[in-house]
Amino acid sequence: MCSTGGRASAVKCLKKATEEGWTRDQALAYAQEEKLPFVNNPNLRDWVLATVAAKQYKNELPLLSRPLFEETSWTYTYLLACPVTKEALLIDPVDLTVERDLQVVNEMGLKLVGALNTHCHADHVTGSGLLAQKVPGCKSMIAAVSGAKACVFLSPGDRVKFGTRYVEARATPGHTNGCMTFVTDDMKMAFTGDALLIRGCGRTDFQQGNPETMFESIWTQIFSLPHETLVYPGHDYKGRLVSTIGEEKRFNVRLAEKTKEEFVAIMRNLKLAYPKKIDVALPANLVDGVHGS
Amino acid sequence: MCSTGGRASAVKCLKKATEEGWTRDQALAYAQEEKLPFVNNPNLRDWVLATVAAKQYKNELPLLSRPLFEETSWTYTYLLACPVTKEALLIDPVDLTVERDLQVVNEMGLKLVGALNTHCHADHVTGSGLLAQKVPGCKSMIAAVSGAKACVFLSPGDRVKFGTRYVEARATPGHTNGCMTFVTDDMKMAFTGDALLIRGCGRTDFQQGNPETMFESIWTQIFSLPHETLVYPGHDYKGRLVSTIGEEKRFNVRLAEKTKEEFVAIMRNLKLAYPKKIDVALPANLVDGVHGS
Numbered sequence: 354m355c356s357t358g359g360r361a362s363a364v365k366c367l368k369k370a371t372e373e374g375w376t377r378d379q380a381l382a383y384a385q386e387e388k389l390p391f392v393n394n395p396n397l398r399d400w401v402l403a404t405v406a407a408k409q410y411k412n413e414l415p416l417l418s419r420p421l422f423e424e425t426s427w428t429y430t431y432l433l434a435c436p437v438t439k440e441a442l443l444i445d446p447v448d449l450t451v452e453r454d455l456q457v458v459n460e461m462g463l464k465l466v467g468a469l470n471t472h473c474h475a476d477h478v479t480g481s482g483l484l485a486q487k488v489p490g491c492k493s494m495i496a497a498v499s500g501a502k503a504c505v506f507l508s509p510g511d512r513v514k515f516g517t518r519y520v521e522a523r524a525t526p527g528h529t530n531g532c533m534t535f536v537t538d539d540m541k542m543a544f545t546g547d548a549l550l551i552r553g554c555g556r557t558d559f560q561q562g563n564p565e566t567m568f569e570s571i572w573t574q575i576f577s578l579p580h581e582t583l584v585y586p587g588h589d590y591k592g593r594l595v596s597t598i599g600e601e602k603r604f605n606v607r608l609a610e611k612t613k614e615e616f617v618a619i620m621r622n623l624k625l626a627y628p629k630k631i632d633v634a635l636p637a638n639l640v641d642g643v644h645g646s
Numbered sequence: 647m648c649s650t651g652g653r654a655s656a657v658k659c660l661k662k663a664t665e666e667g668w669t670r671d672q673a674l675a676y677a678q679e680e681k682l683p684f685v686n687n688p689n690l691r692d693w694v695l696a697t698v699a700a701k702q703y704k705n706e707l708p709l710l711s712r713p714l715f716e717e718t719s720w721t722y723t724y725l726l727a728c729p730v731t732k733e734a735l736l737i738d739p740v741d742l743t744v745e746r747d748l749q750v751v752n753e754m755g756l757k758l759v760g761a762l763n764t765h766c767h768a769d770h771v772t773g774s775g776l777l778a779q780k781v782p783g784c785k786s787m788i789a790a791v792s793g794a795k796a797c798v799f800l801s802p803g804d805r806v807k808f809g810t811r812y813v814e815a816r817a818t819p820g821h822t823n824g825c826m827t828f829v830t831d832d833m834k835m836a837f838t839g840d841a842l843l844i845r846g847c848g849r850t851d852f853q854q855g856n857p858e859t860m861f862e863s864i865w866t867q868i869f870s871l872p873h874e875t876l877v878y879p880g881h882d883y884k885g886r887l888v889s890t891i892g893e894e895k896r897f898n899v900r901l902a903e904k905t906k907e908e909f910v911a912i913m914r915n916l917k918l919a920y921p922k923k924i925d926v927a928l929p930a931n932l933v934d935g936v937h938g939s
Contacts, residue, residue, distance in 0.1 A: 422885035594713045600753060
């Protein structure tokens with residue numbers, strides 16, 4: 354694609370969207386109808402969508418969000434809620450902390466409608482199946498290609514709604530085949546699971562791990578987001594909780610200024626130990642964390 | 647004080663501030679000059695100040711904030727930065743994670759101007775003295791009445807500036823004499839240290855702990871803040887990271903719907919173990935965490 358034509362078409366779409374007061378969906382529909390070339394460039398596409406979304410969501414109440422931490426597997430679980438309807442999602446709940454999570458949900462007066470997995474975890478047992486059993490109306494969800502059980506199977510581009518808001522499921526394989534990154538509708542937050550981590554990334558040496566795929570996923574699906582987008586990873590073993598796309602593009606020790614070949618070489622030489630909980634966690638997570646169901 | 651007169655005077659001040667486009671300081675100066683009775687009621691005062699601050703800071707770029715976690719003492723450290731000047735504060739840094747904290751500060755392009763302690767900790771050694779040694783222009787700070795060493799001694803009502811923004815230091819003794827809660831200028835965030843915790847509060851059975859004082863501190867200095875104000879505690883042993891004033895007033899198991907006498911009885915009957923690290927941490931923290939200095 355001609356990069357000048359791409360940029361020009363992005364600006365054209367943005368100008369039109371501003372004049373017409375479009376939502377991000379209206380802007381995208383227009384661009385697709387007019388066959389504007391920027392749509393095929395992830396960076397330009399995300400820049401246009403984020404700019405339109407910033408206007409669209411400007412006067413909305415902020416999303417309610419609560420990070421939560423599970424100690425034994427050092428996992429971050431994220432609670433997101435629509436400030437208007439109080440419908441809520443949990444991203445990457447852990448079986449051991451389901452009661453804690455439900456207490457937070459209930460005390461905040463939220464209605465849990467989804468328990469999402471970024472992928473079929475190898476380091477802890479998911480709480481999604483338990484939550485679907487315990488909470489009427491709550492659906493467990495995971496990527497269809499993960500091969501794991503769930504109430505709802507997600508495909509790339511799917512939108513998981515909670516009240517007036519949604520997260521978009523982006524396919525970010527590389528750590529496993531079924532890894533997804535969940536991006537909020539206003540593109541202010543990305544929940545990256547074990548794809549992009551703070552200053553690192555998930556390992557690519559077990560399940561269906563593949564460093565080439567990981568590199569492509571991160572650059573086309575995650576690093577295409579605006580620099581300001583907050584990155585909420587599945588884990589951070591140094592106790593950091595959040596980063597931004599801009600920071601990771603500059604300071605991620607495996608990815609910043611690295612070619613695909615350099616990245617693959619780094620990942621092939623990590624010599625990591627066999628994951629401690631994988632033999633328990635993986636079979637459990639393939640059945641949504643709920644044995645015998 | 648007549649509560650009707652208090653409320654009426656609060657509304658009068660708010661109306662005037664809105665008409666005149668005042669800052670929170672201008673509104674407060676007017677109220678003090680006119681001897682408006684609401685100033686003596688912490689709830690009304692904080693409600694007026696927060697409402698004026700919401701207008702004052704509406705068009706500002708959001709504060710940069712990063713929670714950080716130290717594993718061995720399960721401590722939350724908070725990084726706050728002015729989005730315009732990039733001047734930054736660290737609240738409750740831990741000696742063991744000073745290098746991690748500095749890496750985040752440096753990679754975000756921030757200039758650290760203060761390392762604040764909510765109190766003289768008994769469960770970990772502060773990183774404030776180390777930070778003051780390592781970073782030119784960074785001052786360690788703690789309440790004057792704590793009896794601990796620091797570059798700057800804080801008194802109740804002091805404002806710690808970072809760029810165009812500040813946190814207000816509120817005296818919230820009860821866990822120790824020198825406990826402070828730091829409240830951001832827009833009153834959207836309160837860093838409560840070991841005074842108010844999520845669904846609990848700091849112990850009151852060692853150092854200069856006193857349950858009566860804790861009860862007064864929380865109700866007059868913290869629970870006076872708006873319901874929406876985010877509560878960032880010094881620790882949360884269940885892996886929660888943030889709460890709100892509204893939630894704690896409703897669901898804090900030690901404080902919600904409890905009289906002072908009930909609260910004191912709860913605190914006197916906790917039968918907690920002797921703090922593991924107190925004999926190391928306390929002498930170290932009395933000299934700003936830097937031995938021999």
